[in-house]
Amino acid sequence: MENQVVGIAVVGAGYWGPNLVRNAQATPGLHLKYLCDLDVDRAERVLGEYSTVRATPSLDDVLADPEVQAVAIATPAATHLTVAMAALEAGKHVLVEKPLAANFTDGRKLVDAADSRGLTLMLDHTFCYTPAVQHLRSLVRGGEIGEVQFIDSVRINLGLVQPDVDVLWDLAPHDLSIFEAILPDHVVPVEVAAHGSDPIGAGQACVAHLTVRLSNDAISHVHVNWLSPTKIRTMVIGGSARTVVWDDLNPSQRLSVYDRGVDLGREQKIISYRSGDMVAPALPEREALRGVMAEFAASITEGRPPLTDGRAGLRVLAVLEAASESLANGGAFVPVQRVESRVS
Amino acid sequence: MENQVVGIAVVGAGYWGPNLVRNAQATPGLHLKYLCDLDVDRAERVLGEYSTVRATPSLDDVLADPEVQAVAIATPAATHLTVAMAALEAGKHVLVEKPLAANFTDGRKLVDAADSRGLTLMLDHTFCYTPAVQHLRSLVRGGEIGEVQFIDSVRINLGLVQPDVDVLWDLAPHDLSIFEAILPDHVVPVEVAAHGSDPIGAGQACVAHLTVRLSNDAISHVHVNWLSPTKIRTMVIGGSARTVVWDDLNPSQRLSVYDRGVDLGREQKIISYRSGDMVAPALPEREALRGVMAEFAASITEGRPPLTDGRAGLRVLAVLEAASESLANGGAFVPVQRVESRVS
Amino acid sequence: MENQVVGIAVVGAGYWGPNLVRNAQATPGLHLKYLCDLDVDRAERVLGEYSTVRATPSLDDVLADPEVQAVAIATPAATHLTVAMAALEAGKHVLVEKPLAANFTDGRKLVDAADSRGLTLMLDHTFCYTPAVQHLRSLVRGGEIGEVQFIDSVRINLGLVQPDVDVLWDLAPHDLSIFEAILPDHVVPVEVAAHGSDPIGAGQACVAHLTVRLSNDAISHVHVNWLSPTKIRTMVIGGSARTVVWDDLNPSQRLSVYDRGVDLGREQKIISYRSGDMVAPALPEREALRGVMAEFAASITEGRPPLTDGRAGLRVLAVLEAASESLANGGAFVPVQRVESRVS
Amino acid sequence: MENQVVGIAVVGAGYWGPNLVRNAQATPGLHLKYLCDLDVDRAERVLGEYSTVRATPSLDDVLADPEVQAVAIATPAATHLTVAMAALEAGKHVLVEKPLAANFTDGRKLVDAADSRGLTLMLDHTFCYTPAVQHLRSLVRGGEIGEVQFIDSVRINLGLVQPDVDVLWDLAPHDLSIFEAILPDHVVPVEVAAHGSDPIGAGQACVAHLTVRLSNDAISHVHVNWLSPTKIRTMVIGGSARTVVWDDLNPSQRLSVYDRGVDLGREQKIISYRSGDMVAPALPEREALRGVMAEFAASITEGRPPLTDGRAGLRVLAVLEAASESLANGGAFVPVQRVESRVS
Structure with a gap:
């Protein structure tokens, strides 16, 4: 059903981002709205000339869009706390690249923030x-x-x-x-x-x-x-x-x-x-990242913790x-x- | 020349001994005289029914035989000090299985004993x-x-x-x-x-x-x-x-x-x-143990330290x-x- | 330069067609206009919901479009003669899946048709x-x-x-x-x-x-x-x-x-x-099919036979x-x- | 029992003969008497200086020895008919290297000769x-x-x-x-x-x-x-x-x-x-040739055809x-x- 399709944005168009873009597009439960990168030219190159997905340098615009319910973050680890926290505070579900954060304390903050808002916080533990x-x-x-x-x-x-x-x-x-x-x-x-x-x-x-x-x-x-x-x-x-x-x-x-x-x-x-x-x-x-995306979509629509939730990420950080x-x-x-x- | 062939005895007919027997027999510079094991039946089984090599339970007899100039020792590590020292004291060159001895101090004694007598002490570092x-x-x-x-x-x-x-x-x-x-x-x-x-x-x-x-x-x-x-x-x-x-x-x-x-x-x-x-x-x-035997024979006849001498064994022990x-x-x-x- | 970009259509959305679509899109010298398949739903599924490329069931429409200068054919071998000949007669350069045609005689007809019109006929000998x-x-x-x-x-x-x-x-x-x-x-x-x-x-x-x-x-x-x-x-x-x-x-x-x-x-x-x-x-x-597409584009713009031209396909057929x-x-x-x- | 041990001779000291010698010696049911080769020096080199087995250049002597009940033949294929037939005619059981003979007709003669005398004819189909x-x-x-x-x-x-x-x-x-x-x-x-x-x-x-x-x-x-x-x-x-x-x-x-x-x-x-x-x-x-020797010994003492009998060799020749x-x-x-x- 249309109302079960989760609007999603990918943040980060570097090494891993293009894989998130490709797999988000191929996942029935997701609809990709944005690829967001400060370097918007890079984001546009990743999307290519045939895509209807929007490239944007502004995370604020992405988080302000009510059609975006979820954000997949593929930025450097040092930025995870800032970007993921902003997304959670904007009420978005979050999928984040490993490691969860630059240290255990930061990771703990993200887990608590997701818990307190009842949002999904999932780690892209692809393997x-x-x-x-x-x-x-x-x-x-x-x-x-x-x-x-x-x-x-x-x-x-x-x-x-x-x-x-x-x-x-x-x-x-x-x-x-x-x-x-x-x-x-x-x-x-x-x-x-x-x-x-x-x-x-x-x-x-x-x-x-x-x-x-x-x-x-x-x-x-x-x-x-x-x-x-x-x-x-x-x-x-x-x-x-x-x-x-x-x-x-x-x-x-x-x-x-x-x-x-x-x-x-x-x-x-x-x-x-x-x-x-x-x-x-x-x-x-089968491609593992397809399974990551499917689990992310399912955990959101079913309101249950994903297999690799924030605590799994926290245990790795520990x-x-x-x-x-x-x-x-x-x-x-x-x-x-x-x-x-x-x-x- | 006949006088360059080194008479040798193998001590220990367990797991590794048979390999020493086979390779000693195949080495031109060596002549195998004895296979010595307290369990003389085992020694006889190793030699088989077609061999002219003597099986004996007595290390003393072996060490007393002037035709034996060298001994290859394949007994448990705990016995290396005793057996190798007896051989050195009887004026025999010694090839010993790894490790040289049960501890560094014992190994040092063997190296010193060989040095002081001008005898070859070689480690069977087969690899x-x-x-x-x-x-x-x-x-x-x-x-x-x-x-x-x-x-x-x-x-x-x-x-x-x-x-x-x-x-x-x-x-x-x-x-x-x-x-x-x-x-x-x-x-x-x-x-x-x-x-x-x-x-x-x-x-x-x-x-x-x-x-x-x-x-x-x-x-x-x-x-x-x-x-x-x-x-x-x-x-x-x-x-x-x-x-x-x-x-x-x-x-x-x-x-x-x-x-x-x-x-x-x-x-x-x-x-x-x-x-x-x-x-x-x-x-x-080529079989590595063949090379070990050839080096043992050569180091004795040429009066030079072998590639894997007692000090090499001592360094491993350290x-x-x-x-x-x-x-x-x-x-x-x-x-x-x-x-x-x-x-x- | 814009005038060196070759407009291309892919015909056939079956097993291999999606690979042609993906690689045509990634090749700088090509611009993909159409994916053509009698089963237009299949063509649309291949393109997905994010694409600006057109899906069409009509080969005639594709061949009538002056912006299409080249056609890549991934239909069953039995149809190669008909489809490729139609494309050549419409003045399009042709890339065709192996084998060139269902038999040598048909393959010869395609080679002759391309020769007489001065068009590129290239085989997708991917390996x-x-x-x-x-x-x-x-x-x-x-x-x-x-x-x-x-x-x-x-x-x-x-x-x-x-x-x-x-x-x-x-x-x-x-x-x-x-x-x-x-x-x-x-x-x-x-x-x-x-x-x-x-x-x-x-x-x-x-x-x-x-x-x-x-x-x-x-x-x-x-x-x-x-x-x-x-x-x-x-x-x-x-x-x-x-x-x-x-x-x-x-x-x-x-x-x-x-x-x-x-x-x-x-x-x-x-x-x-x-x-x-x-x-x-x-x-x-690197992906071989990327090289196929680059060679197809280059052979067209440079007016030279491609590495795997129609005659190469004919030799395989023989x-x-x-x-x-x-x-x-x-x-x-x-x-x-x-x-x-x-x-x- | 002692009377179940089969006296055996190996004929041929070339490429494969040494393997037959080694495995015959290791097989409880066999007792190796001779290694026979026209080049008796080669036979002696194969046996080495520690062996009690006799080297001989004379096949006649071997076949005349009543303690030899079986012969293992590792000579060139062209000689198989002559050597194996002589052995069978002397009443010896025969193990022969593959192929059984130089051609089907010769192989057939050997099978018939063994059959008519009730002797074992076995092929060394080692694999x-x-x-x-x-x-x-x-x-x-x-x-x-x-x-x-x-x-x-x-x-x-x-x-x-x-x-x-x-x-x-x-x-x-x-x-x-x-x-x-x-x-x-x-x-x-x-x-x-x-x-x-x-x-x-x-x-x-x-x-x-x-x-x-x-x-x-x-x-x-x-x-x-x-x-x-x-x-x-x-x-x-x-x-x-x-x-x-x-x-x-x-x-x-x-x-x-x-x-x-x-x-x-x-x-x-x-x-x-x-x-x-x-x-x-x-x-x-386990070494396959050990199994060959054990089967040869067992087929003789048990009076039954071996797994790889003369007919198996004949089928390969065909x-x-x-x-x-x-x-x-x-x-x-x-x-x-x-x-x-x-x-x-």
Whole structure:
């Protein structure tokens, strides 16, 4: 129905904005009204010469338009607090790029602002909407892999060295948001140690290793690296019953579920090895950002929190902030701030 | 010449001993006299029914035989001090499995004993004799990759959980001995932080992450893991000029040398990216242990230190010991003891 | 300049049409006026609700519009003669999907019609505009690989079984157009043998093997298959100096150039083997269809034949037709009709 | 029991003989007495200085020794008739390298000679004793993959160009013996077409494509090639219920069983696609030749035909001979001689 179509504006026409524009246009529950960027020429170039969508440099105009009920923000992280807060104060639902904000305190303000107004605040944790992560989520939270014993995530490639964020804040939000999405409620990050280096003198860590101790005493480790000439995107999730290997660069076999493992007989301390078959589940191919947009539209029209809500973004910020503190303190473990569950 | 053939005995008929037996027999400069194991039946089974080599349970008999000039030791690490010391004291040259000894102090005793007697003490750092590592050594020490910026080594698979050593002491000696072999003299381990976990209750760390800070401020990281259902053996060595990826499980392309990287203009702080070709050098296929045996024979007959001498083994022990201390202390960085160069 | 922008219409809003629409819009030298499909609803759905491009069911209207100087045709092969001929007769330049026409005779008519009117007739041999094929072309035609000794191309996956074309006419045009693009002028298909089978009773060959004997006596073989659950897209081009392997599903290493081969000493009949390095050239990532559109625009404005002109399409048709005859005749070799070069 | 140990001699100390020697020594049911080669120095080098096995240049001596009950022959194919016939006439059981003989008529003589004497004649179709082929056999003959729809086998690498056999006779016996082992009894080769080329002027086909039409009208295709710089060893077996991909160079996932395929509704001609999970069965790692030796020993002591008996070798010869005839006749299909089942 027409009245269920949500009018939306995209703010930010840089690296990611064009993807939001394209996917917003392709989502039945959304109607794209504006692409807003201070550099209006860039916004016009993104829209191209065939589009009926309006380009504008004025966020105020966008927020003043009653036909705009929602805003998708793809501006630099440092501006998230200002832009998202303005949108929430104008009564708009907000979808924001990761990370939620430049720090935990700012992120908390946005969550509170959305809560108090009954507005949707959603994080574009894109990976969480891939068929692979959704399958992983059902395997891990559903108990099929048993107790989580270790996680190892590698996200390295020749990346754009950034002037204002280090490799940790640039890449690790992907891994941390995936952990957030797939781990059962009782398994949460407790403390974090981070080591990094800046071998090219960029002024920021370009290589970082993150050790996250989980509440069940397992370790999840993240290696992020801007300097690797080969691209690797793998995550191994070891469980007491099964182990899953996710290779995101192998489209024909993204997930491999191994019925293989090490068992320790509790009584006799006898170790046994299982070496069963491996199953690669059939996964649909679909663009994750399409799922982000559909979830954003659905959470607004259904008045329910989205899968990756503000608190999910806040939990990722909590780990990032502790990691930065550890990095600054020579790698000591730093406790991770807890984020209470939503009071419904 | 007959007088240049070195009479040798292998001690230990367990997991690795049979490989030493087979390769000693295939090495022109060696003549295998004994396979010695307290369990003489096991030694006889290893030799099989067609062999003229003698099986014996008595190390004393072996060491008393003047035709035995050298001993290759493949017994558990805890016995290395006793067995190797007995051999050195009997005037025999010694090849010993990694790690050199159960701790740095014991290792030091063996190095001193060999030095004072003018005997060869060699470590079976097998990987250092693979064509891949030898090529790596020439690339890294030869300067072709420029300054080392980072190293990342992953050595994980479903491994035999051991009763007496943790995964660090079991697997990381491989990585550390490779670092030792390929890094230039001015780049040495300075401090180490280690994180581990024992998610199956084995009583030992089964998963470990090792962060080694090098003297040029680069990080080399090692991930060792007994619980992974998939086997991974990769090492990435990032350099300022080139980056090498070594995938030991890809026999058709073990080394990939990327003319690709990130450069930082010193003056203007301008970052540039190179994306040149990749070259996979042709490598011969040969068994590494054959090279170990040949080097052992040659170092004895030529009266020179072998490539992987006792000091190389001592340097590996120094890092392992610091890593264990870090593991026990919650992951803090622990300085690595320096091993002075041989006074020749 | 405005007068150098070519007004274009896309005809056919089916499987491939949307890609033509998207790429025509992104090409500076083109201005998209219409998307034409008998099913105008489908055309409108393809354009979406944000587009200023017109949807129309009437080819006549499109061809009558003087602002349309060129037409890109993505209708079923059986209609190519009618649609393309109408466009040429209306004085429009034509870009047509492969295959050029349903048979050689029809294809010849289109080539002649374009020639006589001085209009561009271009084939959308998309693969020929990939960075991989363009590099292959320079390697093979440029002589770097030496004399071509064999080609082996595999293009198999779970494909859409088609009601009106067999797997040969559906998939092999890709391989044949690539051969056409990369082989030197003196190496042309001479005769073809084809074997096929229809194991699911589809009424068409679903698996086919094509053996093309080239004028230098080398064999190029093509395996096309709709029934394979795994997707394979590899081409090996063996040369006397080097051999290239193209794996199109490995984006990080599409081309591998091996300095490896077998040499036969002409005098003494001594065979020698070279086993040199392998080089994987750095290739840009860009959408091939963007290159098709750019070439179409450029060939029109510059008044020159495009890289994949009507004769290239005719040569592909000649091999396909001979292959079909061979298939019908139990696999005997059938000579391939020669296509004379353009008289300029 | 001691009287169940079969005394055996290996004849031929060339490329394959050392493997037979090593595996015969490791097989409990066999006792190796001799390694026989006209070049007795070579035989002695193969045995090495530590062996109690005798080297001899005299086949007569070997055959005259009553302690030798069986002979394993690894001499050139052209000599198989002479050597194997002598052994059979001396009352010895025979294991012979593929191919059974230089032609079908010779092979038939050996089968008849073994039959009439009640002796075991076994082919060393090594691949049939790999865990992968044994699993394939159970999948295909056991009906799990449904009706066989197509087979595609690729066996290419930089191979030793041979003076006396072409690539077809050198490599295709592997593929044909595997087909023989895994196909159900009612699916047999009916006719064969072969295309080959000799682009380096070796005087033999160095590249060949073999199309084997099976009795159920499916095609099995074999590509063998000595000139490919990359090694490929894959076989795809498409079935109506499942499809298996065997990649022999991927030890961590040799077999992949896809629950994926194309179905044709018989009545309505509706085509449907299934896209289910993929299962990679756990396979043991063991040396195939060990299995060959164990089967040879067991078939002798148990007085039963071995899995790969003389008739299996004869069936492979029948296809090879038809393929050679096709190759000589320009690729026309040539019928394959049938080999009757053993009369028991």
